[in-house]
Amino acid sequence: MINKLVRNAEQALLGTSNNMTFMFGGFGLSGIPENIIKALSKKDIFGLTCISNNAGVDNFGLGLLLKRKQIKKMISSYVGENEEFERQMISGELEVDLIPQGTLAERCRAGGAGIPAFFTPAGFGTEVQEGKEVRVFNGKPHILESALTADFAFVKAWRGDAAGNLIFKGTARNFNPLMAMAGKITVAEVEELVPVGKLDPNQIHTPGIFVQRIFEGDYYEKRIEQRTVRKKE
Amino acid sequence: MSLDKNQIAQRIAQELQQNMYVNLGIGIPTLVANYIPKDIDIEFQSENGVLGMGPFPYEGEEDPDLINAGKQTITTLPGAVLFDSATSFAMIRGQHVQLTVLGAMEVSENGDIANWKIPGKMVKGMGGAMDLVASAENIIVAMMHTNRFGESKILKKCNLPITGVKCVKKVVTNLAVLEVTENGFKLLERAPGVSVDQIKNATEAELIVIGEIPEMEL
Numbered sequence: 001m002i003n004k005l006v007r008n009a010e011q012a013l014l015g016t017s018n019n020m021t022f023m024f025g026g027f028g029l030s031g032i033p034e035n036i037i038k039a040l041s042k043k044d045i046f047g048l049t050c051i052s053n054n055a056g057v058d059n060f061g062l063g064l065l066l067k068r069k070q071i072k073k074m075i076s077s078y079v080g081e082n083e084e085f086e087r088q089m090i091s092g093e094l095e096v097d098l099i100p101q102g103t104l105a106e107r108c109r110a111g112g113a114g115i116p117a118f119f120t121p122a123g124f125g126t127e128v129q130e131g132k133e134v135r136v137f138n139g140k141p142h143i144l145e146s147a148l149t150a151d152f153a154f155v156k157a158w159r160g161d162a163a164g165n166l167i168f169k170g171t172a173r174n175f176n177p178l179m180a181m182a183g184k185i186t187v188a189e190v191e192e193l194v195p196v197g198k199l200d201p202n203q204i205h206t207p208g209i210f211v212q213r214i215f216e217g218d219y220y221e222k223r224i225e226q227r228t229v230r231k232k233e
Numbered sequence: 234m235s236l237d238k239n240q241i242a243q244r245i246a247q248e249l250q251q252n253m254y255v256n257l258g259i260g261i262p263t264l265v266a267n268y269i270p271k272d273i274d275i276e277f278q279s280e281n282g283v284l285g286m287g288p289f290p291y292e293g294e295e296d297p298d299l300i301n302a303g304k305q306t307i308t309t310l311p312g313a314v315l316f317d318s319a320t321s322f323a324m325i326r327g328q329h330v331q332l333t334v335l336g337a338m339e340v341s342e343n344g345d346i347a348n349w350k351i352p353g354k355m356v357k358g359m360g361g362a363m364d365l366v367a368s369a370e371n372i373i374v375a376m377m378h379t380n381r382f383g384e385s386k387i388l389k390k391c392n393l394p395i396t397g398v399k400c401v402k403k404v405v406t407n408l409a410v411l412e413v414t415e416n417g418f419k420l421l422e423r424a425p426g427v428s429v430d431q432i433k434n435a436t437e438a439e440l441i442v443i444g445e446i447p448e449m450e451l
Contacts, residue, residue, distance in 0.1 A: 027281040027282070027300070027302075027304075027318070028281075028300065028304040029297075029304075030281075030297060030298060030300050030304070031298070053318070076358060077358050077359060077360050077361070078357060078358040078359070078360040079356075079357055079358050080357030080358065081304075086356075089356065096356075098356070098358040098359065099359075100359055100360075100361065100362075100363035100364045101280065101318065101322065101359070101360050101361040101364060102280075102318075102319075102321075102322030102325060102326060102361060102363075102364030103363075103364065104318075105317070105318035105319040105321070105322055106319055106322065108319075109319040120326065120364075120367075121326070121367040121368055122326070122363045122364040122367040122368070123363045123367065124367060124397075124398065125345075125395065125397065125398035126363060126394065126395050126396060126397065126398075127350075127394055128359075128363060158298075168317075169298045170283075170296060170298030170299040170315060171279075171281050171282045171283050171298065171299055171300050171301075171315060172297075172298040173282055173315060173316065173317050174281055174282050174317060174318050175317070175318050176317070177317045178317055178318060178319050205317075222297035222298070223297070224295060224297045224300075224306060225300075225304040226300070226303060226304045226305040226306070227295055227305075227306055228289045228305035228306050228307075229289055229290055229291060229292040229294075229295060229306065230288055230289045230290070230291060230292075231291075231292070232291050232292075
């Protein structure tokens with residue numbers, strides 16, 4: 001067994017520096033690496049390119065890094081929940097690359113799987129197509145999209161072990177397994193670190209080979225963006 | 234009487250068929266789940282990674298690890314399954330999801346849809362909409378016939394940046410059910426009490442009207 005265990009978020013961030021490209025798992029605020037983001041927001045590193053489906057909200061998630069202007073460029077599919085984001089984008093302080101969600105997921109997967117580019121129908125005939133090669137397969141036009149990788153990929157899992165094996169819970173899985181594959185250094189924070197051998201090998205979502213560092217998070221707020229309930233009849 | 238949002242959803246629910254996998258967008262489309270005909274089995278897919286989505290949770294039973302693509306708390310039904318975002322879009326791009334219901338700002342007579350960006354005003358991103366419209370076999374748009382300035386959203390050509398080309402099959406609005414044909418919008422049904430002329434007046438695109446147009450049955 002190769003031991004990937006680090007003590008905490010600070011130690012997991014060793015080697016991060018200005019102008020790096022980071023990936024962050026999560027959809028909305030669900031399944032985001034809360035402890036890593038908090039630790040990054042206390043570090044003096046700037047000029048970051050961040051790849052994440054969303055950009056957090058004003059005072060939580062990636063919103064914390066936006067507030068300190070640590071992010072130079074965001075690569076996302078949907079960024080509608082954050083006023084500071086909108087302000088920085090409109091004023092030109094923040095570069096933004098918006099790409100279709102399925103394309104974003106596949107670009108991360110491809111990056112981790114050694115596939116440099118692929119054709120997809122998503123975005124054909126739209127602004128997303130601009131500057132990209134178009135080819136027709138089975139009578140349908142597709143556009144060429146390139147793979148994404150990152151200096152660091154930060155993911156969050158439900159359970160994990162020192163070998164880096166991960167199990168996710170609910171819809172908090174989302175982009176996490178794909179980004180775990182695409183990081184030069186992948187850091188996983190988990191709600192519960194379990195002894196090696198305790199996870200059923202049949203049930204592991206992300207094999208430890210994709211993970212370089214792992215630690216148990218101190219605390220998870222798990223904020224809900226749209227609490228929606230029904231009344232008991 | 235033009236329809237309200239719930240009635241638009243109710244009319245769209247009539248398009249659901251036995252054993253369909255369906256993706257519902259944010260807004261009016263989400264309401265479709267409230268009107269599934271009792272005698273048919275449907276599974277709802279949400280692109281953030283769940284198939285077999287159930288109703289909203291009871292108060293106190295919300296789980297932050299269980300949300301839909303609109304970031305609302307949800308529940309799962311027996312037989313549900315959870316997966317990552319690449320698998321989710323494999324279901325969508327690979328046409329395993331049979332019906333997509335989406336909201337829109339504009340639809341044009343060749344089936345183009347615009348629903349992701351208003352230049353200079355709203356730039357929130359396309360989310361999964363571009364992947365959905367590029368691949369779904371059947372796309373139904375749920376929207377109001379006109380915008381809040383009374384201008385038609387049913388157009389000869391979209392003015393806003395488009396989300397996808399030649400993809401919409403049907404449009405259900407507060408006034409009418411329209412089918413996108415090779416020759417343009419064909420009027421299929423009227424909202425109860427709404428005349429063909431009222432629909433024509435609210436529509437910028439040409440309408441193909443053949444014979445008597447029935448009222449929607451709700």
